[in-house]
Amino acid sequence: MGYDYCFVCGDKNPHGLKAKFNADGDSVWASFHCEERHIGWPNVQHGGITSALLDEACAYVPLNMDLVTVTAELNISFKTPVQVGETVRIEAHPTKVNKRLILVEATMVNQAGELKASAQAKMLVLSKTQQAAMGIETQA
Numbered sequence: 001m002g003y004d005y006c007f008v009c010g011d012k013n014p015h016g017l018k019a020k021f022n023a024d025g026d027s028v029w030a031s032f033h034c035e036e037r038h039i040g041w042p043n044v045q046h047g048g049i050t051s052a053l054l055d056e057a058c059a060y061v062p063l064n065m066d067l068v069t070v071t072a073e074l075n076i077s078f079k080t081p082v083q084v085g086e087t088v089r090i091e092a093h094p095t096k097v098n099k100r101l102i103l104v105e106a107t108m109v110n111q112a113g114e115l116k117a118s119a120q121a122k123m124l125v126l127s128k129t130q131q132a133a134m135g136i137e138t139q140a
């Protein structure tokens with residue numbers, strides 16, 4: 001799963017996070033190690049990085065069902081700071097699947113099982129025509 005130049009998961013994006021997402025049934029998960037280059041405040045992972053990882057996980061849930069979606073809404077609760085040197089696990093699963101709208105919940109926890117952030121997303125399924133209009137070229 002994935003696209004080479006995706007900022008979060010792409011192998012070939014030199015500026016990207018290179019998070020590798022895996023499927024487990026209808027859920028998806030990835031690990032991420034927070035480094036100095038990911039911070040906002042000293043020692044604290046930037047909320048935008050946390051948000052990008054959760055957003056990506058939410059997009060991988062429909063992708064795992066062979067559906068191409070965009071995020072229509074994303075609500076995030078930042079519970080505890082992710083600190084430099086921590087490794088977190090990001091997980092997401094569908095809570096409701098309609099023809100056009102997939103609801104997804106995602107979490108980020110550290111290795112001690114502490115909840116760092118959670119998210120709820122509304123993912124809108126794109127038709128082939130919408131994908132073409134947006135210039136999204138899906139890889140085989």
Ligand SMILES: CCCCCCCCCC(=O)SCCNC(=O)CCNC(=O)[C@H](O)C(C)(C)COP(=O)(O)OP(=O)(O)OC[C@H]1O[C@@H](n2cnc3c(N)ncnc32)[C@H](O)[C@@H]1OP(=O)(O)O
Nearest residue numbers: 002003006009055056059060063070071072073100122124
């Ligand atoms: C490599 C691995 C893959 C991962 C890569 C990507 C991961 C990252 C994912 C993203 O971050 S994608 C980028 C961020 N998102 C966007 O840029 C989306 C920008 N917004 C849009 O393109 C459009 O607003 C959108 C496609 C979401 C909706 O446009 P439409 O013109 O298709 O919606 P329309 O107004 O026709 O509504 C269609 C249906 O969706 C519903 N809808 C639209 N927006 C909604 C919303 N926000 N919440 C709930 N429902 C919504 C709407 O009510 C309606 O329902 P019905 O069909 O029942 O009438």
